[in-house]
Amino acid sequence: MDAILFLLFAAIAVICAVNLVLQTHPISSALSLVGVMGALALLYLQLGGEFIAAAQLIVYAGAIMVLFIFVIMLLNAGKERKLPRKLWVTFAGVPLLAGFIAIAAFVIHRMLPVTEGVKFGSMTHGSPQEIGRSLFQTYLLPFEVTSVLILIAILGAVVLASKEIE
Amino acid sequence: MPEIPLPQSVPLAWYLILSAILFSLGVAGFLFRRNVITVFMSIELMLNAVNLSFVTFSYKFKQVDGHIFSFFVMVVAAAEAAVGLAIILTIFKNRQTLEIDEVSSLKN
Amino acid sequence: MNFFIVSLIKSALVAFVLLTALAYIQWVERKVLAHIQLRVGPRRVGPHGLLQPLADVIKLLTKEDMLPSHVNKFFYFLAPFIAVMFALISIAVIPFGTELKIGSFSTPMQLTDLNIGVLFVLGLSGIGVYGVALAGWASNNKYSLIGGLRSSAQMISYELPMAMAIAAPLLMLNSLSFRELVDGQGGFYFGFIPRWAIFQGPFPQIISFLIFIIAAFAETNRVPFDLPEAENELVAGFHTEYGSMKFAAFFMAEYCNMVTVSCVGALLFLGGWQPLWPAEYGSQFVPTLIFAISGLICLYHGLHPARPFDRFTLPVFGVIFLGIAAIFLIPIVATILLPLFWFLAKVGIILFVYIWIRGTLPRFRYDQLMNFAWTVLFPVAIVNLFVTALSVALTSK
């Protein structure tokens, strides 16, 4: 059951990711990215990260990507111009990518035992309570720092966006 | 239907491999796409891939830290998106283009 | 396998009830609006216009599904599906009552009790934006585009105060699962003041309830925040280019969102299925009383000689109401139906407020809308959250 679910969501994620890369129109890429995120959220749930799954939905899919789509609409970005793509890119890039993935998979298999597996519900540490506790006790300082970071980001965004270019 | 031999429980390695795949796809997007926004989204994809491995390891070690880290990654990504998109807007205002290769005045 | 069957049955039931309800909520809305504006509203189709929704559905189904030539087809089709899908999913985590016990078999009156139900609903409401935004963008029409932009901006802006408002009662009730939240609101102060979130100590959540309602109006694009479809500026906003069933999908999504939001409001703030006053003061006779009275009223009007029409409908409904009233007197059934009744009553009241306000208030201007969100609603919500957190921290042992 777990395996089926995993394969399902993984397939969705990969297909969406490939689509992201292949689509020439930003909106399509954005939506496929949303797809990836949704699939990942479900995988997080499977890994017992309830809070992270929810955060993934709310923050990533709900806020960040909406922002992207917003900008795309605002700029009314069209398709990419078709350029005569250099041949070596396609002929070297794709095998390179495949090789990269293969090696990565190899390394990971070396690193991790195949025996231990993920069973849904066997991880109980991802509950919001746990996250909150460790967020406000162990990682309090980083948390506060991130708040400052966010503040800075907001200011920067406002300044950048509100600047009038003549 | 033919019986596919599926493990009772999903090996952790699968998750990591998935994350590796997603990451390298993000890299590919970063390299192949020329639209700034798409490039940006490829970065987000990479971040997501990393998050996945974070959560996976946090499952392996039965600790919450991985979740915390991916949470921080999300926060940073949010900040990054805000600023980055603002920058993109400015670039567009300045040059009326989203072609990343036309934003190459840094050279030489 | 029992689990799957039960879930299947339950979801089928819920889906059926929900969809019908959606159709009839819209009927009710038209009626109420009509009465607010001193009209009678739909009453041609069927007895007292009761079959109007059915007629609408048939009409929408049978209309020609036309496809504008200049749209981006894929997203044009995708958008309404996204909208309606995410609108419908979120009902899955809403509990309608306590356990449903039939003999030995018992199951919660809820499709699934997620222990992060609240976050789930928030997330889905966040994703629901895509439907509108995409619709606006895909139909490749400046009115639609502006509508879509507006709605996405508006939804993003109002999600924050909404989340803040929701967070406050969560702080007090200390859970994220709707069921536990409602259980946390059980009981009474001094035996008669219900411990609903809006009354509960240490800091009654009345303010955040108001914020929540306002934000909810904006989230569901309802008057006075229905700028995405401000007809006098943008024809019909993001669904200008949509017709027939796809239009119906958006329509359904909107009403479904209304229902969901009302349910969340009722669960988080109005104590879900917790009665208004304890049973020893006879709260279990409320439904009986209400239905009986309405039944009598129906009979009175229906049999009134000076009333030329509805000679048949009203008496029938009077009898039905009296029957329901009788049903509520049967103890076994009552135990099951009472929570359901309270919950639905609260949801109904909130929905009525929706309609009422639509009939009352004019529409905001867009800049006013945004300013309101960022300069009034958001700060107030934050302050409220702070005060709540403080009082909780001080009173918690």
Added chain:
Amino acid sequence: MQNLWIIPLLPLAGFALNGLFGRRFPKAVINTIAVGSVLLAFLWVLKSLSALGAFSGGLEETHVEHYFTWIQSGVLNIGVDFAVDRLTAVMLLIVTGIGTLIHIYAVGYMAHEGGYYRFFAYLNLFMFFMLTLVLAQNFLLLFVGWEGVGLCSYLLIGFYFTEKFATDAGNKAFIVNRIGDFGFSLAIFLITIHFGTLDFGSVFSQAKALPIETSPGWITAIALLLLVGATGKSAQIPLYVWLPDAMAGPTPVSALIHAATMVTAGVYMIARSSSIFLHSPLALNVVAVIGIATAFFAATIGLVQNDIKKVFAYSTVSQLGYMFVGLGTGAFSAGIFHVMTHAFFKALLFLGAGSVIHALSGEQDLRQMGGLAKKIPITCGVLFCASIAIAGVPFTSGYFSKDLILESAYEYAPWMFWVGLFTAGMTAFYVFRAFFLAFTGKYRGKVHHPHESPFVMWGPLAILAALSLGGGFINIPKYLEPLFPLAEGSKLPPLASFSLLSVGLVGIALAYVMYVLAPGLPESLASSFRPIYTLIYNKYFIDEAYDSAVVHPVIDGSRSLLWRTIDAGAIDGTVNGVGKTARAIGSVLRHAQSGYIRSYAGWVVAGAILVVIVMGLTGISFGVTR
């Protein structure tokens, strides 16, 4: 947790305020900040010490407060943590107490000086570093304070930076101190190597466990290097030369830094690391010899100085010598005791001298004074108290401490005792020489009607006078017993004890005879012993010797060898060569900088792939293993 960190932080805050905004503040505000911060620090010291039961027989063992880890590298873990034991308690009280008094005094003394805020900012900064030095619980933190006080002393000596001699003196002090600090830092390195930590607690507990070194080994090396540091800071032979010149600074500075507190830092440091010294008899021996030599030597120079501050400066050197004798002969508590009493009467001497100078509006030459007793009676009175205290007249503070030191010296080596005794006589003599020259006889100065100092100046003087008279009855050795167990006092032979009692009075009498009864006598003596007189008068030509032996060679060497050859030739050549090479390479690599983000990313990815390949082939599994 007594929040010890507040103690040094208060003066630091004062420094920050005055240093940053002092230029705009009115004097009243500056005074309030400067004095207030130090006073508060003093009160906080009292509060925390009483809370720790330092006054009620408590504080038997050290009270440590860890604040945060400063340096964490390998096994070495240096924290910023303060500690209080009885030794620290004494030092704290001395530093903050006398510091407060001198701050108050300085308010009056500096009233007409320029750079007012600067002065007080530096003074507060000095207090901060001094307190850090005293409170530190590990050598590195102590070193921070050590360097800090060195810096402040440099700044304050060169306070009148428009005068050449002031800046020169500042440089001299700074450079000579560097020599000492070099030794100190070497000692710290050795400690790190051998003990693996710098924390006092663990270092000393380890040191206690070690066997006593009969033949020199690395403990001796450490001890001697520490001693080098101490000689630098506490102006011992051979590094004492900076202290007399340091008198170029304002008198409160001379009193606070160059008499009461900073120069005793070396003593404190040696006492603090007593458990290291105790394991190296050789080092102790060196300490004692250096101490006695310095004491004698400086005293002889002090005999003939005509600048009142110089006289006191040399007496400071010789008193420090006494302290070293105490330390070297194993009577650490006596040394600290003398630190305290000396802080009292020497601060008083300097402040009194300052008050005299103030009265004569800047005149420092004893030959230009005389007969001031009637003109500035209060100053005269307090200076008299100080003088008898330092002269070791029985039952004044100086007597007790000096007595203890000499007793232990007698046990250690009788000759040392007799030298010390003679030195004590000389001390009494030259101090009272200065006193008589200044206050008796008839006024020889040019300045008309000298005026008594304001209350802010003689108030502190009065307190110090009381302390330097009665301070001896505070039984420091008893108090420090948990740290430095007392040797059971074997009685001196009657002759020795009697001469000990009388020596101060004898010196005074001699001075009285020579400078009051028969004023002509000194000149005739000087003429009859002309060569010795000139020798001593010119401080044994030590400075000149240093000049020709050290300074000139160094300068010439640096000129010809370091600068012309190595710097200009080798180093510059190398640097320029590097630059040229970099340019050459860069002009090639520049083409990689296409300005296309994606090409950059491409390089990054290439690197990542390389890493992954390496991982895959070598099978490095980062932390995650089966």
